[in-house]
Amino acid sequence: MKTSDITLTEQITNDLLPQKFGLRGKIWTSVLIAICLIGAYAYFLQLKTGLAVTNMGDYVSWGIYISNFVFFVAISLVGSLITAVLRLADVHWSTPLTRIAEIIAVSAIVFASLIIIVDMGRPDRFYHLFIYGRLQSPILWDVIVIGTYFVISLLLLYFPLLPDLKILLRHKDHSPKWMNRLYSLLGSFWKGTVGQVKINDKAINILCITIIPVAFSIHTVTSWLFATTYRPGWDSTNFGAYFISGAFLVGAGGVVVAMFVFRKYYHLERYITEKHFDRMGRIVVMLALLYLYFNINEYLIPAFKMKKPEEAHLTNLFAGDFAPIFWFAILVGMIIPILILLFKQGRKPLPMFIAGIMVVIGAWFKRYLIVTPTLLHPFLPMHDAPQRFFHYFPSWQEWAIAMGSLAGALLIITFFARIFPIIPIHETIIEDEKTA
Amino acid sequence: MKKLPNIKKGLVICFLAATIKLFAQDEKPELMLNLSHYTENNSIQYLKVQAQLKANNKLQPMNGVDVQLYLDSVSSSNLIAQLKTDERGSAQTTIPPGLKNLWNALPEHKFIALARANPKDEPITAELEISKAKIEIDTLNADGTRSVTAKVFSYNNGAWIAAKGVEVKIAAERLGGSLKIGDDESYTTDSLGQVSGEFKLDSLPSIDEKGNIVLVARIEDNDQFGNLMVEKTVPWGKYYKHVNTFGRRSLIAARFKSPLWLSFMAYSIVGAVWGVIFYLIIQVFRMKRLGNDIEIPEEKEIPTEELVI
Numbered sequence: 001m002k003t004s005d006i007t008l009t010e011q012i013t014n015d016l017l018p019q020k021f022g023l024r025g026k027i028w029t030s031v032l033i034a035i036c037l038i039g040a041y042a043y044f045l046q047l048k049t050g051l052a053v054t055n056m057g058d059y060v061s062w063g064i065y066i067s068n069f070v071f072f073v074a075i076s077l078v079g080s081l082i083t084a085v086l087r088l089a090d091v092h093w094s095t096p097l098t099r100i101a102e103i104i105a106v107s108a109i110v111f112a113s114l115i116i117i118v119d120m121g122r123p124d125r126f127y128h129l130f131i132y133g134r135l136q137s138p139i140l141w142d143v144i145v146i147g148t149y150f151v152i153s154l155l156l157l158y159f160p161l162l163p164d165l166k167i168l169l170r171h172k173d174h175s176p177k178w179m180n181r182l183y184s185l186l187g188s189f190w191k192g193t194v195g196q197v198k199i200n201d202k203a204i205n206i207l208c209i210t211i212i213p214v215a216f217s218i219h220t221v222t223s224w225l226f227a228t229t230y231r232p233g234w235d236s237t238n239f240g241a242y243f244i245s246g247a248f249l250v251g252a253g254g255v256v257v258a259m260f261v262f263r264k265y266y267h268l269e270r271y272i273t274e275k276h277f278d279r280m281g282r283i284v285v286m287l288a289l290l291y292l293y294f295n296i297n298e299y300l301i302p303a304f305k306m307k308k309p310e311e312a313h314l315t316n317l318f319a320g321d322f323a324p325i326f327w328f329a330i331l332v333g334m335i336i337p338i339l340i341l342l343f344k345q346g347r348k349p350l351p352m353f354i355a356g357i358m359v360v361i362g363a364w365f366k367r368y369l370i371v372t373p374t375l376l377h378p379f380l381p382m383h384d385a386p387q388r389f390f391h392y393f394p395s396w397q398e399w400a401i402a403m404g405s406l407a408g409a410l411l412i413i414t415f416f417a418r419i420f421p422i423i424p425i426h427e428t429i430i431e432d433e434k435t436a
Numbered sequence: 437m438k439k440l441p442n443i444k445k446g447l448v449i450c451f452l453a454a455t456i457k458l459f460a461q462d463e464k465p466e467l468m469l470n471l472s473h474y475t476e477n478n479s480i481q482y483l484k485v486q487a488q489l490k491a492n493n494k495l496q497p498m499n500g501v502d503v504q505l506y507l508d509s510v511s512s513s514n515l516i517a518q519l520k521t522d523e524r525g526s527a528q529t530t531i532p533p534g535l536k537n538l539w540n541a542l543p544e545h546k547f548i549a550l551a552r553a554n555p556k557d558e559p560i561t562a563e564l565e566i567s568k569a570k571i572e573i574d575t576l577n578a579d580g581t582r583s584v585t586a587k588v589f590s591y592n593n594g595a596w597i598a599a600k601g602v603e604v605k606i607a608a609e610r611l612g613g614s615l616k617i618g619d620d621e622s623y624t625t626d627s628l629g630q631v632s633g634e635f636k637l638d639s640l641p642s643i644d645e646k647g648n649i650v651l652v653a654r655i656e657d658n659d660q661f662g663n664l665m666v667e668k669t670v671p672w673g674k675y676y677k678h679v680n681t682f683g684r685r686s687l688i689a690a691r692f693k694s695p696l697w698l699s700f701m702a703y704s705i706v707g708a709v710w711g712v713i714f715y716l717i718i719q720v721f722r723m724k725r726l727g728n729d730i731e732i733p734e735e736k737e738i739p740t741e742e743l744v745i
Contacts, residue, residue, distance in 0.1 A: 135694040135702055136687050148709055155716055162723070189727030196723045203719045210712050 009429050013167055016425045017174050018418055019266055029414055032407045039404015042397040043118060051121040053397045058385060060375045060392040065119035067368040068402045070243075072112035072409065073146070073222045074363065077244070078251025079105025079153050080215035084208040093279055095431050096271045096423040100258045102157040103422075104251070107412035109150045111405045118401055138224045145218040152214055156207045159200055162190045163426035179419055219247045226370065232313040233302075233374035242294040246363065249287040253337075253359030256280050258413070260353035262422050271423050274348060281347030284359065285338055292334045313377040321391075322373050325365050333362015465491035467498065467553040469562035473662035478570040484528040485549050485562070487521045497525030498553075506548040507535050514538065516547070543568050543591045567591065569599060569661040573606075573653045573668045575635075582635035582672060584617055586653035588625050590661070598629030602655060606633045608640060609650040609667065615640070617651070635672065642673030649673035 021029060046053050056063045082101035086094040117126050133140040165187025172180050190196060223243035226234040236242070259280065263272040302310045303318070317326045337355040340346040346355065372392055382390060394402070416422070470486040487501040498521060505516040516535065519527035531539060539545065549562040568591035576583045584606050589596035602625045607614035615637065623631035635651075642648050648669050655664040685693050694702075 132691055134689075134691050135699060136689070141702075144706060148706075148713070151713055155713070158720075159716075189724040191727045191730050193726055193730060195726045199719050199723050199726075203716050206712060206716060210709065214709060 008432065012429050012432060013171070013425055015268070015270065016421045016423050016428065017168070017171060018179075018421060021418060022265075024265065025414075025418075029411070032411045032414065035407035036404050036411060039401045039407065042400035042404070045397055046118070046121070046401070047123075053395060055388070055392060055395045055398065057389040057392075059378060059382060059389050060372055062119070062371050062375060063392060064368065064394040064398045064402045065115050067364070067371045068405060069112050069115045069119065070222060070367040070370065071250070071364050072108040072115065072405075073219055074243070074247035074250045074367070075254050075360075076105045076108035076112065076149070076153070076251070077215050077219055077247035078255055079156065080211045081248055081251060082255060083156055084211045084215075087204075087208050088212075092431055093276065095427050096268075097255060097259060097276065097280070098160065098427075099157070099420075099422055099424055100262065101251070101255050102153060103413050103416045104254050104258060105153045106150070106157055107409040107416075109146060109153060110412065111409045113146055113150070114408075115402075115405050118405075138221055138228050141221045142218075142225060145214060145221050149211070149214050149218045152207060152211045156204070156211060158186070159204050159207065160424055160427065161420060162187050162196075162200060163192060164421050164424060166190045166192060167425050168421070182419065216244060219243045226374075230379075231374050232310045232377050232379070233370070236298060238294065238297060242298055245287065245291045245294050246366065249284070249291045249334075250360060250363035252280065252284045252287055253356045253363065256284060256352050256356030257360060260349055260356065262417065263349065266417075266422070268423060271428060277349050277352045278344070278347045281341045281352050281355075284352075284355065285341040288334050288338045288341070288359070292330075292338070295330065295334070309377075309379050313373060316373055316377065317369065322369060326369055329362045329366040329369055331362075332358045333366055334359075337362075465489050465553075467501070467551065467557075467560050468495070469503070469549050469551055469560055471547055471549045471562045471564040472657070473547060473564060473566050475570075475662070475664045477666050478664075480530070482528050482530045483516065483547060484526060485519060485521070485551075487525045487527075487551060489553070497521075497523070499523045499525060501525070501551050501553070503527060503549055503551040505529065506550070507531070507538060508542075508546050508548075510548055510550065543593070564662070566662045567660050569655075569664060570596065571604070571653050571655065571664050571666040573651060573666050575651065575668065575670055575672075583632055584635055584651055584653070585630060585632045586623075586666075588629045588631075588655065588661075588664075598625075598627070599661075600625055600627050600629060602629070602658060602661070604631045605654045605656065606631065607652050607654070608637055609652050614652060614654075637672075639674045640672070642671075642675045645675050647671045647673045647675050 042053075054063060054065075078101045082094055083098045087098070117123050120126060129140065129143060133143070165183050168175065168183045169180065169188065175183070220240035220243065223239040227236055227239035256277070259272050259276065262268055299314070299317075303314050306314070316322050337359050340351050340355045345351065376390070376392060466489070468488045468490055470488070472484045472486075473481070474484065475481050483505060485503050485505065487498040487503065488495045489498045501521045503519045503521065505519065506514045507516055508514055514535070516531055517529040519529055521527045544565060544567045547564045547566070549564075550559045551562075552559050570589050570591075572587045572589070574585045574587075576585065586604050586606055588599040588602045588604060590599040591597075603622050604625060605614070605616070605622045606618075607616050609615075617635045617637060618633045619636070620633060623633055625631050631653075640649055643650065648671050651668045651670055653666050655661055657663060682690070683693065685695050687695060687698070
């Protein structure tokens with residue numbers, strides 16, 4: 001190694017080592033913890049009183065919790081897109097984004113699992129799912145694929161982290177003792193020998209191949225929870241593909257937002273460049289167009305036929321009570337981001353960040369629209385039910401738990417970025433050497 | 437100028453309509469009583485009272501209304517029962533044995549119900565007059581044709597006389613309802629007080645292993661006789677042995693009873709994916725072993741041919 005190479009390597013290492021929270025970081029973390037605590041208190045009330053604290057009822061039995069679950073499952077799909085698909089396609093520009101994508105996937109899938117337990121009311125029902133679960137039920141398939149995807153995502157986060165752990169252990173003075181102990185526990189055995197690197201590379205390749213069908217399964221099975229139920233708005237053979245396209249979009253949008261935030265607050269302009277934003281912008285616009293296509297497919301064809309049971313549901317979405325949210329989700333979640341990102345100027349970091357935020361928020365409301373309006377339009381007329389069953393608006397406990405789970409996912413990402421390098425140091429050095 | 441009287445007429449009509457509307461809005465809630473008499477199998481008799489509140493042109497069942505029922509006249513010796521309506525606004529009672537002599541003395545009787553919506557209100561009265569009657573049911577199975585006959589009699593001057601022109605329904609009792617035995621919903625008795633209908637229900641599931649079904653002849657809400665019903669059990673049904681499919685493998689079966697093809701596919705996929713995961717976890721231990729075999733001094737560089745970084 002030349003002296004200049006060593007300097008460059010050291011500079012990359014110093015730039016990418018985890019940084020302590022500044023004032024803004026502390027405020028951000030405190031706010032997230034506060035939201036989580038409010039959510040935890042609301043969950044305590046739910047445990048104490050039961051699901052009666054929610055505004056769910058006989059008709060809307062899946063409310064904001066399940067919307068949130070579908071959102072988490074969707075955003076978790078990004079791990080397979082950025083890490084696996086682009087890695088297998090031998091695309092190297094995405095290297096700085098892989099770990100961001102993977103930690104988004106892991107944090108989202110953790111809270112997807114937790115929010116399902118929250119939705120069950122009594123947490124011991126989760127245990128019942130294993131002892132009384134039926135293999136014929138899509139709910140059990142979902143539990144299996146979520147568990148599998150979580151483990152694979154964790155491994156895909158861990159294997160590429162091993163060389164970085166060695167670097168972190170070399171810079172012990174940079175981190176507090178407990179973090180060094182954690183690094184030792186996770187990767188003290190990594191010496192970077194040829195044998196180890198060979199095994200590691202092979203493991204990452206196997207994981208990249210394995211995670212794609214599992215990622216497709218997780219979201220397809222989640223869509224089947226709806227599509228296997230005969231209901232207006234859910235009775236579709238296209239639901240798997242529709243959900244996957246939406247999941248890729250929200251995941252890519254989430255990565256764009258995270259890229260911007262990490263770049264700005266960790267001063268990573270040298271590593272996450274405008275070129276990265278431009279390329280991610282192209283991916284997002286392509287995915288938004290794809291999702292828009294599936295949306296047109298899902299709404300236009302039933303609207304063209306206007307079968308009687310679908311009529312009330314679709315009219316309610318297009319021009320009824322849910323119309324503001326529906327058009328917000330379509331415009332803000334798809335059309336406006338497409339219009340921004342189609343132009344080169346729109347693929348600059350700030351417009352990209354705004355478009356990413358729009359995609360994520362639009363996607364959250366889109367999941368709400370998939371779940372709730374359908375439940376309010378059953379095939380059989382709603383009779384002899386209390387007036388409140390005819391409408392649904394989440395209770396404060398539901399909002400608190402849902403927001404708490406979103407804050408929890410962000411908290412995992414925040415703490416991960418504090419403990420581990422959010423951009424792979426070792427891979428960046430290798431890429432840099434190759435470029436040089 | 438000719439238009440003026442028309443305008444006046446219009447104003448008067450509007451005023452009247454508004455007045456009627458105002459009166460309609462001020463309509464006082466009214467308690468309504470409905471009394472019915474039932475006889476089952478010519479022996480068990482009971483009375484049913486229904487209390488409803490009429491308000492805003494709607495009838496609502498009234499819970500907790502105190503009702504006194506009398507036989508023939510309102511006096512303490514003729515009291516049948518004191519009842520309180522349930523949440524469906526209904527209450528029922530049998531005629532007590534103490535009124536047997538009074539009951540047997542006459543062929544026709546009057547039932548009187550008294551009730552108050554509020555203790556301060558005047559009592560509401562409902563009356564029901566009935567003549568004693570009975571139904572007999574019989575069956576005939578000739579040349580493979582099955583028919584059901586019902587005869588209606590009214591009690592008069594100490595004798596049972598055929599009742600003409602009474603509407604009778606003949607049906608087979610099913611769980612939760614009745615199934616008409618032929619094409620007609622009901623039959624009207626002739627001068628012999630008799631109706632007859634062909635039994636056309638082939639292969640009707642029976643209630644027991646002997647192939648029994650229950651036939652019923654019924655008079656409903658008759659002005660003269662009230663409600664009468666008589667049953668007869670006949671072996672005209674077909675016994676279907678229930679085959680329990682609960683334990684069989686199917687998509688709708690309970691746990692561990694999924695179809696073999698599904699179990700095979702699902703467990704194969706899950707096994708394959710988790711096999712890969714376990715293989716990868718083993719690779720972590722392999723790397724660990726490889727790493728532990730090499731002892732590297734803390735600050736010493738590793739030869740480049742041996743190490744990647």
